[in-house]
Amino acid sequence: MIELLQDAHFWVGVALVIFLGILGYAGVHKIAWKLLGERGLKVQAQLDEAGKLRAEAEALLVQIKAQREAAEKQAALMLETAKEDAIRLGAEAKVKLDEQIKRRAALAERKIATAQAQAEADVKAAAADLATQAAETVLAARIAGAKSDPLIDAAVKTLAQRLQ
Structure with missing residues (x-):
């Protein structure tokens, strides 16, 4: 045992035990646990807040995906409607063009x-004028060859005026 009392490691161990005893008696461990507990509570509050934010982000992501799908469906519907309108307008334009x-x-x-x-009508009028002139010429030649009668001359002139 004397060797033990001369060993420096022994005395360092005894001093450590005494130091820890003093710290225990003074309640340092309670203060340390309290500080660690408070820090743990802060960390836990931060973790809870992070969990809430993650849940909100996931909900927002689901909502955005739903909105995107709805927008894609609406765009597809609009595209289909536009195609149908183009076909209908093309058919209407063809009918109107026809x-x-x-x-x-x-x-x-x-x-x-x-x-x-x-x-x-112009040809008929020209033919009638030509026929009238021919008839007048023929009648004038016959009458000139025959005895001249003033009544016949007056009738020929009237006939020429009426036919024109």
């Missing part, structure tokens, strides 16, 4: 018919 072509063709046919009728 109608317009038919109207213009009918108008052109009417103009052609009117021009043809006018040309026929």
Whole structure:
């Protein structure tokens, strides 16, 4: 045992035990536990707050995904509606174009018919004028060869005026 009392490690161990005893008697361990507890509570509060924020972020993420899906569905619906409208407007434009072509063709046919009728009337009028002049010439030649009658001359002149 004397060797033990001369050993420096022994005395360091005894001093450590005494020091720890003093610290225990003074209640340092309670203060340390209290400080650690408070710090643990702060950390726990921060963890709880982080958990709440994470839950909110996840809920927000779910909401944003739902909104994105809804927006994609709406965009697809709008695109489909636009395609249907384009097809419908194309068909309507084709029908209107066909109608317009038919109207213009009918108008052109009417103009052609009117021009043809006018040309026929002009030809008939020219033929009538020519026939009148020919009849006047023939009658004038016959009458000149025959005896001249003032009544016949007056009738020929009246006939020429009426035919014109």
